Amino acid sequence: MGMELNETSAGAEGLLAEGIDTPCVVIRSEAVDANIAAMAAEAARRGVRLRPHVKTHKLPELARRQVAAGACGITAAKLSEAEVMADGGIGDIFVAYPVVGAAKARRAAELAGRVRLIVGVDSLAGARQLSAAAEAAGLALEVRLEIESGLQRTGVPPEGALALAREIAAMPGLSLTGIFTYRGAMLGGAPTLDLRAAGHEEGRLMAGVAETLRRGGVAIRDVSVGSTPTAVYAAEIDGVTEIRPGTYVFQDRMQTAFGVCRPEDCAAEVWATVVSRPAPDRIVIDGGSKTFATDVQPDKPPLHLQGFGRVIGLPHAVFERMNEEHGVIRISPEDTCEPGDVLRIVPNHICSTVNLHGSVYVSGKSGLRRVPVAARGCIQ
Amino acid sequence: MGMELNETSAGAEGLLAEGIDTPCVVIRSEAVDANIAAMAAEAARRGVRLRPHVKTHKLPELARRQVAAGACGITAAKLSEAEVMADGGIGDIFVAYPVVGAAKARRAAELAGRVRLIVGVDSLAGARQLSAAAEAAGLALEVRLEIESGLQRTGVPPEGALALAREIAAMPGLSLTGIFTYRGAMLGGAPTLDLRAAGHEEGRLMAGVAETLRRGGVAIRDVSVGSTPTAVYAAEIDGVTEIRPGTYVFQDRMQTAFGVCRPEDCAAEVWATVVSRPAPDRIVIDGGSKTFATDVQPDKPPLHLQGFGRVIGLPHAVFERMNEEHGVIRISPEDTCEPGDVLRIVPNHICSTVNLHGSVYVSGKSGLRRVPVAARGCIQ
Numbered sequence: 001m002g003m004e005l006n007e008t009s010a011g012a013e014g015l016l017a018e019g020i021d022t023p024c025v026v027i028r029s030e031a032v033d034a035n036i037a038a039m040a041a042e043a044a045r046r047g048v049r050l051r052p053h054v055k056t057h058k059l060p061e062l063a064r065r066q067v068a069a070g071a072c073g074i075t076a077a078k079l080s081e082a083e084v085m086a087d088g089g090i091g092d093i094f095v096a097y098p099v100v101g102a103a104k105a106r107r108a109a110e111l112a113g114r115v116r117l118i119v120g121v122d123s124l125a126g127a128r129q130l131s132a133a134a135e136a137a138g139l140a141l142e143v144r145l146e147i148e149s150g151l152q153r154t155g156v157p158p159e160g161a162l163a164l165a166r167e168i169a170a171m172p173g174l175s176l177t178g179i180f181t182y183r184g185a186m187l188g189g190a191p192t193l194d195l196r197a198a199g200h201e202e203g204r205l206m207a208g209v210a211e212t213l214r215r216g217g218v219a220i221r222d223v224s225v226g227s228t229p230t231a232v233y234a235a236e237i238d239g240v241t242e243i244r245p246g247t248y249v250f251q252d253r254m255q256t257a258f259g260v261c262r263p264e265d266c267a268a269e270v271w272a273t274v275v276s277r278p279a280p281d282r283i284v285i286d287g288g289s290k291t292f293a294t295d296v297q298p299d300k301p302p303l304h305l306q307g308f309g310r311v312i313g314l315p316h317a318v319f320e321r322m323n324e325e326h327g328v329i330r331i332s333p334e335d336t337c338e339p340g341d342v343l344r345i346v347p348n349h350i351c352s353t354v355n356l357h358g359s360v361y362v363s364g365k366s367g368l369r370r371v372p373v374a375a376r377g378c379i380q
Numbered sequence: 381m382g383m384e385l386n387e388t389s390a391g392a393e394g395l396l397a398e399g400i401d402t403p404c405v406v407i408r409s410e411a412v413d414a415n416i417a418a419m420a421a422e423a424a425r426r427g428v429r430l431r432p433h434v435k436t437h438k439l440p441e442l443a444r445r446q447v448a449a450g451a452c453g454i455t456a457a458k459l460s461e462a463e464v465m466a467d468g469g470i471g472d473i474f475v476a477y478p479v480v481g482a483a484k485a486r487r488a489a490e491l492a493g494r495v496r497l498i499v500g501v502d503s504l505a506g507a508r509q510l511s512a513a514a515e516a517a518g519l520a521l522e523v524r525l526e527i528e529s530g531l532q533r534t535g536v537p538p539e540g541a542l543a544l545a546r547e548i549a550a551m552p553g554l555s556l557t558g559i560f561t562y563r564g565a566m567l568g569g570a571p572t573l574d575l576r577a578a579g580h581e582e583g584r585l586m587a588g589v590a591e592t593l594r595r596g597g598v599a600i601r602d603v604s605v606g607s608t609p610t611a612v613y614a615a616e617i618d619g620v621t622e623i624r625p626g627t628y629v630f631q632d633r634m635q636t637a638f639g640v641c642r643p644e645d646c647a648a649e650v651w652a653t654v655v656s657r658p659a660p661d662r663i664v665i666d667g668g669s670k671t672f673a674t675d676v677q678p679d680k681p682p683l684h685l686q687g688f689g690r691v692i693g694l695p696h697a698v699f700e701r702m703n704e705e706h707g708v709i710r711i712s713p714e715d716t717c718e719p720g721d722v723l724r725i726v727p728n729h730i731c732s733t734v735n736l737h738g739s740v741y742v743s744g745k746s747g748l749r750r751v752p753v754a755a756r757g758c759i760q
Contacts, residue, residue: 024760101720148658152658154664275477282532295669377736
């Protein structure tokens with residue numbers, strides 16, 4: 001089975017003959033490499049560092065491919081994710097999340113003894129714990145201050161950044177070297193499809209905060225921004241030094257709807273078997289909410305995705321509902337689709353979908369390999 | 381740490397001192413035992429067999445507790461889940477799902493050589509594969525026909541049941557011994573809060589189908605119905621022989637809203653640390669959609685749950701939004717809640733929440749034990 005899967009290859013039956021059963025995630029390696037190369041080229045062209053978020057694939061081997069293709073290091077969301085990647089040979093890791101708690105601060109200090117580690121901070125409480133742990137370990141822990149830029153989750157608002165940055169910069173054991181934010185595709189506080197304007201707004205906001213901090217006496221070197229839809233545009237703004245896209249490695253139905261990629265760039269699919277056709281216009285597949293993530297719901301702005309995924313080869317099918325082990329798809333009564341057929345589906349959101357799977361199957365010239373999702377469930 | 385957690389015990393700090401970090405699932409063992417005993421008593425009082433669905437806990441040790449408390453066996457959704465439970469010492473397993481595919485049929489036959497196994501069927505295609513695999517293995521595989529009873533997913537409609545049942549009953553290698561359905565809390569085709577009427581309707585429909593099959597010459601012994609909200613009412617109908625509730629073992633916020641249990645009966649909680657309070661009315665916890673399931677969304681009928689979980693001790697808090705690692709909770713500006721605080725949260729849907737976690741922490745008289753979720757991710 002040396003065939004490379006593409007949008008039109010049937011494939012499924014041959015691969016299932018190799019002993020792989022459904023439902024499962026199949027990753028098309030050639031498409032992954034093309035996505036990795038394309039983003040690396042975009043970052044290089046704009047003169048910013050690329051630090052991909054590994055939360056999308058959770059696979060050390062893909063993190064290594066990203067670094068080999070020019071990434072300066074990786075981004076992780078949690079320390080446990082970073083620890084797995086360090087074990088997998090990655091030597092430069094940014095935990096882009098406020099690390100809070102004495103136990104986690106000690107783990108951060110331990111990890112900083114093994115790799116170049118940068119951690120996020122957005123509160124005095126968190127910074128003090130990191131400071132104490134770093135001092136106890138006898139090292140200078142590199143931290144970046146998270147800036148709230150419109151998503152209304154973590155991060156200090158720009159107007160509070162200078163006061164907090166000064167306090168953190170003065171703490172022993174810490175080295176405040178940068179600021180970061182994440183907000184995805186937002187413009188003027190609302191979700192948007194105008195990715196260029198969104199990226200420019202994000203970049204300008206962050207470059208402005210960095211300037212404010214520098215004028216206030218805090219030496220800010222790194223200005224780090226998101227995200228697959230906006231990164232290449234934010235990178236066009238002077239002062240932005242680093243981008244942290246994640247989803248681009250696989251792309252997904254959400255990114256396709258954003259216009260970030262073509263359908264055929266989606267490198268990760270779920271394969272599922274039709275287990276029932278109880279009505280002419282309804283089939284049920286053997287994957288539900290334990291197989292496909294439900295965090296990106298249909299019909300939500302700005303994308304208004306119809307259903308939970310795109311069924312390759314059945315353009316009018318609507319993946320309407322899920323229970324844990326059932327996926328209910330509305331089809332046309334004329335569609336030929338019977339129990340036993342295997343469908344290939346591009347999920348709405350690939351990152352949280354991969355997180356459901358203990359292993360994935362990576363296709364390539366030499367066939368399919370089963371690869372454990374080493375950083376699956378790394379929430380701590 | 382011999383303290384038993386309850387609704388009012390602070391607990392979190394002491395347990396965290398034992399080296400457990402957030403976010404994590406904590407299971408209160410005493411509440412589990414009370415839930416197991418209560419459902420066993422309900423089933424016994426009504427003279428039906430109890431065959432709990434293990435998809436809620438995914439833990440062989442809790443399946444064994446259920447059997448020890450009187451369950452006739454267990455229910456699983458997928459063969460892989462059944463295989464884990466067989467390995468864990470469970471000897472009587474019903475896979476309440478249409479098993480489709482030649483490879484799965486062979487696995488079913490293999491498992492039927494180790495334990496008493498019953499599998500679901502709702503199509504000729506699936507039945508033929510099971511028949512062939514059972515014949516090849518030289519055994520009579522017990523199957524039950526799934527009946528569509530209103531949920532519009534898998535199952536043959538009642539009017540088509542007799543014809544299909546006759547064909548399946550005639551197949552070599554198969555022993556058609558029962559019918560089953562699942563529909564949750566539905567009445568007259570729509571979601572309902574009238575659980576008694578819903579359960580009675582479900583029970584009458586299934587008893588009626590069983591009678592039709594018997595009159596048509598198909599010997600139907602077992603008539604098996606769902607679900608935590610409706611099981612005890614369906615069991616009141618003559619002809620129903622078995623109930624398959626799952627969620628009752630832990631209960632959850634959905635069941636509390638159904639009125640099935642009290643808030644303090646919820647035996648599984650997520651513990652999460654506040655990592656940021658970027659505004660007086662907003663906190664962010666270190667658990668998002670990789671920690672709490674998103675399949676039961678807020679504001680959906682019939683329950684209209686507000687937010688993604690109930691925050692114990694903060695009755696007015698609304699768990700409004702999640703990203704993968706962020707949970708955004710709206711609180712009152714007067715609430716004292718700062719980075720580092722640990723919150724206990726009862727999720728909307730505990731089954732799919734447990735599925736996200738590689739291990740859980742089970743509390744008891746002798747403290748907290750870390751238990752791997754052996755059947756996590758068993759989707760195949």
